Amino acid sequence: MSESLPLLCETAEKLFRDLAERQAPFAAAWAEIEAAGFPLLLTPEVEGGFGGDWQDAFAVLRIAGAHALAAPLAEAIAAAHVSRRAGWAPRDGLTVIATSSAAAFVGDRFTGTVAAPWGRAATYVIARVSDRVVRLAVADAAITESANTAGDPRDALRFDGAAAEDAADDDIALWGALARTAQIAGALDAALSLSITYANERVQFGKPIGKFQAVQQSLAEFAEEAAAVNCAGRAAACAADCGDASMEIAAAKLRAGQAAAIGARVAHQVHGAIGFTHEHELHRYTTRLTSWRSEYGNERSWSAYLGAWAVQQGADGLWPAIVARADVQNGS
Amino acid sequence: MTPHIVVAGRLALRDARSVETFSIRPFRPPGDVAQLRRDVRAFLREHQPVGGAARRANCWAVGDSAFSRALGAAGYIGMIWPKAYGGHERHPLERYVVLEELLAAGAPVGMHWIADRQSGPLLLRYGTEAQRQTYLPAMARGELHACIGMSEPGAGSDLASVRTRGERTADGWRINGQKVWTTNAHNAHVMIALVRTSEGEKRQDGLTQFLIELDRPGVSVRPIVDLAGGHDFNEVFLDDVLIPDENRIGAEGAGWKQVTAELSLERSGPERYLSSYALLVELVRLAGGDADPTLKALIGRFTAELWCLRQMSLSTAAKLAAGEDPALEAAMVKDLGNSFEQEMPRVVQGALEHIDLAAPADLSRILSVLLLVAPSFSLRGGTREILRGIVARGLGLR
Numbered sequence: 001m002s003e004s005l006p007l008l009c010e011t012a013e014k015l016f017r018d019l020a021e022r023q024a025p026f027a028a029a030w031a032e033i034e035a036a037g038f039p040l041l042l043t044p045e046v047e048g049g050f051g052g053d054w055q056d057a058f059a060v061l062r063i064a065g066a067h068a069l070a071a072p073l074a075e076a077i078a079a080a081h082v083s084r085r086a087g088w089a090p091r092d093g094l095t096v097i098a099t100s101s102a103a104a105f106v107g108d109r110f111t112g113t114v115a116a117p118w119g120r121a122a123t124y125v126i127a128r129v130s131d132r133v134v135r136l137a138v139a140d141a142a143i144t145e146s147a148n149t150a151g152d153p154r155d156a157l158r159f160d161g162a163a164a165e166d167a168a169d170d171d172i173a174l175w176g177a178l179a180r181t182a183q184i185a186g187a188l189d190a191a192l193s194l195s196i197t198y199a200n201e202r203v204q205f206g207k208p209i210g211k212f213q214a215v216q217q218s219l220a221e222f223a224e225e226a227a228a229v230n231c232a233g234r235a236a237a238c239a240a241d242c243g244d245a246s247m248e249i250a251a252a253k254l255r256a257g258q259a260a261a262i263g264a265r266v267a268h269q270v271h272g273a274i275g276f277t278h279e280h281e282l283h284r285y286t287t288r289l290t291s292w293r294s295e296y297g298n299e300r301s302w303s304a305y306l307g308a309w310a311v312q313q314g315a316d317g318l319w320p321a322i323v324a325r326a327d328v329q330n331g332s
Numbered sequence: 333m334t335p336h337i338v339v340a341g342r343l344a345l346r347d348a349r350s351v352e353t354f355s356i357r358p359f360r361p362p363g364d365v366a367q368l369r370r371d372v373r374a375f376l377r378e379h380q381p382v383g384g385a386a387r388r389a390n391c392w393a394v395g396d397s398a399f400s401r402a403l404g405a406a407g408y409i410g411m412i413w414p415k416a417y418g419g420h421e422r423h424p425l426e427r428y429v430v431l432e433e434l435l436a437a438g439a440p441v442g443m444h445w446i447a448d449r450q451s452g453p454l455l456l457r458y459g460t461e462a463q464r465q466t467y468l469p470a471m472a473r474g475e476l477h478a479c480i481g482m483s484e485p486g487a488g489s490d491l492a493s494v495r496t497r498g499e500r501t502a503d504g505w506r507i508n509g510q511k512v513w514t515t516n517a518h519n520a521h522v523m524i525a526l527v528r529t530s531e532g533e534k535r536q537d538g539l540t541q542f543l544i545e546l547d548r549p550g551v552s553v554r555p556i557v558d559l560a561g562g563h564d565f566n567e568v569f570l571d572d573v574l575i576p577d578e579n580r581i582g583a584e585g586a587g588w589k590q591v592t593a594e595l596s597l598e599r600s601g602p603e604r605y606l607s608s609y610a611l612l613v614e615l616v617r618l619a620g621g622d623a624d625p626t627l628k629a630l631i632g633r634f635t636a637e638l639w640c641l642r643q644m645s646l647s648t649a650a651k652l653a654a655g656e657d658p659a660l661e662a663a664m665v666k667d668l669g670n671s672f673e674q675e676m677p678r679v680v681q682g683a684l685e686h687i688d689l690a691a692p693a694d695l696s697r698i699l700s701v702l703l704l705v706a707p708s709f710s711l712r713g714g715t716r717e718i719l720r721g722i723v724a725r726g727l728g729l730r
């Protein structure tokens with residue numbers, strides 16, 4: 001965690017809130033986000049970045065989620081991280097990591113389709129193909145525009161024998177999953193906060209609905225889910241700063257996916273019909289929660305991954321493995 | 333980090349957008365943690381618990397006097413108490429490490445659990461010097477066991493409605509009433525009872541805690557057999573039980589405050605999410621020779637939940653060790669943890685092919701026990717609804 005994290009968070013809080021309130025168009029918003037240096041959060045200072053770690057990135061992306069930031073900051077931070085690990089030179093313009101790809105790599109030519117958040121606005125996209133990671137120029141792709149449940153761009157990029165830089169395997173889904181976990185943590189906290197405020201204000205049967213025990217119990221469950229994601233996500237970020245964090249990130253994203261579904265359900269139930277309108281802001285969080293739950297691995301894929309990991313540790317090795325990793329990550 | 337302040341179990345919403353419900357503390361026990369774990373595991377290899385696999389399930393409700401004495405002799409009971417009272421002056425987080433190792437191994441820790449977790453610390457905090465000297469060393473040796481006399485027939489969740497009465501006598505107190513669901517009273521030597529000593533302005537006033545030796549005249553312990561056929565809890569009748577004033581714990585009328593502090597200890601430990609861990613172990617063993625993707629995915633889900641709960645529990649333990657009172661966090665971890673321990677056997681029963689609950693295999697034995705006892709997980713130590721009420725209060729809804 002960097003020394004200047006509080007300042008960083010303050011800047012993020014101000015900028016992301018401001019962008020949301022102004023409903024700034026994407027190009028203008030992204031220019032401000034870049035100017036503030038957020039996409040280079042994990043890039044070392046000597047290379048012109050912020051020199052932060054995953055705990056810093058988690059904190060910033062959590063705030064981005066808490067303001068339902070409609071920009072590919074998570075994807076850009078993860079892309080810069082993967083590029084560095086791959087030994088690729090930094091490039092101007094937006095680079096994002098793909099959410100999935102169906103492609104083949106023949107020689108140094110790439111053919112296939114890559115799903116890219118904000119693909120239409122990106123200059124480069126990083127994808128995983130068989131046991132390599134590749135960086136592709138979006139200019140080489142035919143773009144089919146689409147959108148996620150929140151209306152944020154989710155484009156399909158079709159490459160046909162495109163040139164690509166390639167590097168040894170890196171599980172880009174892991175970095176995407178950690179970033180999404182942070183966003184989910186923030187969006188859950190924001191939706192929870194809206195729900196609590198609403199429950200204290202909305203009066204039915206002569207009292208605020210938050211005084212009804214049924215409502216209280218649902219919101220308590222919601223708060224516990226949000227707490228679980230925040231705790232798991234921070235621990236996974238801390239693990240990522242220590243070395244191999246595949247198990248922790250997989251667990252955190254799995255947990256976040258479950259919580260995203262429960263949180264959105266409770267938030268909408270508490271808000272009644274008003275929360276179902278376009279006018280009310282609740283959907284800005286819940287539609288993104290819905291989308292983020294699927295991206296960079298849903299519960300099915302991460303549970304398969306973790307299950308294989310656990311079985312590999314063996315019945316009597318599972319507990320020792322879980323605690324030994326955490327002991328190292330806690331620095332004890 | 334975004335601002336968050338938790339004041340006395342209440343969460344302050346500073347910024348509508350950045351409510352944070354669970355502040356995180358790093359878990360850093362002093363010393364060589366890996367060595368401590370090796371030591372506990374070596375102890376467990378040397379003192380292999382007796383009995384079948386089923387005793388590894390919900391193991392902190394399983395008592396074994398010899399095991400507790402051995403554990404005490406090895407310095408693993410009363411770990412954080414002063415040496416002057418037979419303790420070992422270890423760090424609270426070292427104790428946490430030992431507890432979680434014991435629970436993960438399914439060790440039968442039930443005999444001394446309450447003395448170590450609750451009654452000993454209560455005496456240390458509120459007891460007199462004489463009480464500490466009399467009871468703590470034997471508790472730390474794993475020889476003197478305690479039970480909790482809070483619940484009564486008319487006082488469950490609504491603990492402040494206890495009716496057991498204490499009346500002043502010339503040199504002490506006369507206690508009359510009845511306690512119920514008293515875990516391990518049939519093996520314990522002392523009970524710490526919450527007793528009404530006066531009618532206060534508020535219902536919570538006028539309650540006092542007493543240490544009652546269970547061999548005193550007028551005390552009778554009757555077993556209550558649970559639905560699984562086990563005998564863990566009891567009714568305890570108190571008929572004109574005379575005790576000296578030296579048996580009062582803390583100030584007269586301070587019982588409610590003391591009990592509330594005790595509940596934080598009772599709710600925040602690793603036992604609140606590990607009661608069903610033995611089942612996960614057997615599932616992994618089953619999957620070892622089997623590539624069934626459904627089973628593996630299930631194991632993956634449980635592993636994620638276990639890891640996440642452990643992180644929450646570690647953070648809560650770190651707060652407790654730093655002298656804070658994480659009542660809100662403890663309620664959250666206990667509720668989520670209880671749901672996990674309850675869900676695991678239920679889901680496993682529905683997901684496994686050809687599972688014969690009557691089979692002699694370890695998996696069947698453990699699953700059967702857990703299916704039977706799981707309903708109690710979200711009752712003991714505060715029900716799910718009561719815990720969620722605490723959380724709702726923390727959210728500013730009550």
Ligand SMILES: Cc1cc2nc3c(=O)[nH]c(=O)nc-3n(C[C@H](O)[C@H](O)[C@H](O)COP(=O)(O)OP(=O)(O)OC[C@H]3O[C@@H](n4cnc5c(N)ncnc54)[C@H](O)[C@@H]3O)c2cc1C
Nearest residue numbers: 480481482483488489513514515708711712713715717718
């Ligand atoms: C295995 C086991 C061991 C135990 N060991 C001990 C022990 O050693 N010592 C001891 O003192 N006690 C012990 N208990 C008792 C335990 O603390 C109580 O069971 C618990 O506090 C609940 O009380 P009750 O059973 O009377 O249920 P009740 O309080 O009657 O509750 C019944 C149901 O009503 C709900 N309810 C009650 N009040 C409210 C409310 N205000 N709002 C919403 N819902 C509500 C509850 O959540 C629950 O679902 C033990 C219990 C079990 C199951």
